[in-house]
Amino acid sequence: MQIIDGKATAKTIKAEIAEEVKSMVQQGKKPPHLAAVLVGHDGGSETYVAYKIKDCEEVGFKSTLVRYEDDVTEEVLLDKIAELNDDDDLDGFIVQLPLPGHISEQKIIEAIDPGKDVDGFHPENVGKTVIGLPSLLSATPYGIIELLKRYQVETSGKNCVVVGRSNIVGRPLSILMSQKSINATVTVAHSRTKDLKKVCAEADILIAALGSPEFIKADMVKDGAIVIDVGTTRVKSSETKSGFRLKGDVAYDEVAPKCSYITPVPGGVGPMTRVSLLLNTLKAAKA
Numbered sequence: 001m002q003i004i005d006g007k008a009t010a011k012t013i014k015a016e017i018a019e020e021v022k023s024m025v026q027q028g029k030k031p032p033h034l035a036a037v038l039v040g041h042d043g044g045s046e047t048y049v050a051y052k053i054k055d056c057e058e059v060g061f062k063s064t065l066v067r068y069e070d071d072v073t074e075e076v077l078l079d080k081i082a083e084l085n086d087d088d089d090l091d092g093f094i095v096q097l098p099l100p101g102h103i104s105e106q107k108i109i110e111a112i113d114p115g116k117d118v119d120g121f122h123p124e125n126v127g128k129t130v131i132g133l134p135s136l137l138s139a140t141p142y143g144i145i146e147l148l149k150r151y152q153v154e155t156s157g158k159n160c161v162v163v164g165r166s167n168i169v170g171r172p173l174s175i176l177m178s179q180k181s182i183n184a185t186v187t188v189a190h191s192r193t194k195d196l197k198k199v200c201a202e203a204d205i206l207i208a209a210l211g212s213p214e215f216i217k218a219d220m221v222k223d224g225a226i227v228i229d230v231g232t233t234r235v236k237s238s239e240t241k242s243g244f245r246l247k248g249d250v251a252y253d254e255v256a257p258k259c260s261y262i263t264p265v266p267g268g269v270g271p272m273t274r275v276s277l278l279l280n281t282l283k284a285a286k287a
Contacts, residue, residue: 003256009272036049036064042098068080078107095108095112121138138168164190169230170188203222207230209230224258225259226261227259227261232247
């Protein structure tokens with residue numbers, strides 16, 4: 001069993017990005033500029049955005065944080081997005097999700113200029129991904145594909161089961177896994193899938209992206225499978241200083257011994273999602 005170390009892989013990619021940014025600056029070009037819009041004070045969102053700012057510093061990007069209280073109106077947020085769209089110094093930006101209930105997340109996503117949509121959520125980017133055109137890819141699926149490539153995991157002709165059908169992970173990832181560069185045969189499973197245990201147990205590559213802690217048990221995984229755990233749910237813990245710990249969708253201790261490759265939580269897919277934002281921002285800056 002080999003652990004797929006997303007933290008180490010992300011560190012390698014960040015070093016590669018830093019070298020490219022250094023070269024850009026030496027040629028008289030401006031460094032890429034990434035902005036994050038944060039609404040309210042959700043603990044997970046605060047932590048995630050802080051990491052993104054730190055990532056930018058590490059690779060030589062310029063970063064900007066735009067903050068609003070959770071009572072901000074949708075109109076004010078849309079006005080700010082229009083302003084960021086028109087800012088020629090800014091290469092890409094994200095609006096951190098989730099947003100307060102009075103704001104339509106879909107309306108916000110669609111207001112972002114697709115060329116600056118470094119989260120890869122805009123329908124134009126998703127549509128281009130579906131038909132194989134160059135686009136800014138959804139960050140988490142992008143990170144997973146990069147992990148598989150860098151660990152030289154054989155995917156061609158493999159039976160891949162993606163558990164979860166969200167627009168952010170499950171759906172775009174299923175498209176990427178079936179494209180000619182990957183060539184997997186993909187099944188998208190979900191809460192209404194009949195005999196889910198059997199479907200999962202037939203997977204050569206099992207990707208768990210349903211947001212349910214330790215849902216995938218050992219009897220759902222075949223010997224030698226490659227398991228990618230996308231889940232990151234905060235659960236209460238008396239063993240940590242913060243009072244909580246992150247749990248993946250996979251019961252790691254019982255599943256790992258059966259696998260040929262597996263991603264841990266934390267330290268697997270999470271760091272790759274963050275580094276994918278940097279890759280998308282670099283791509284947007286070059287464009």
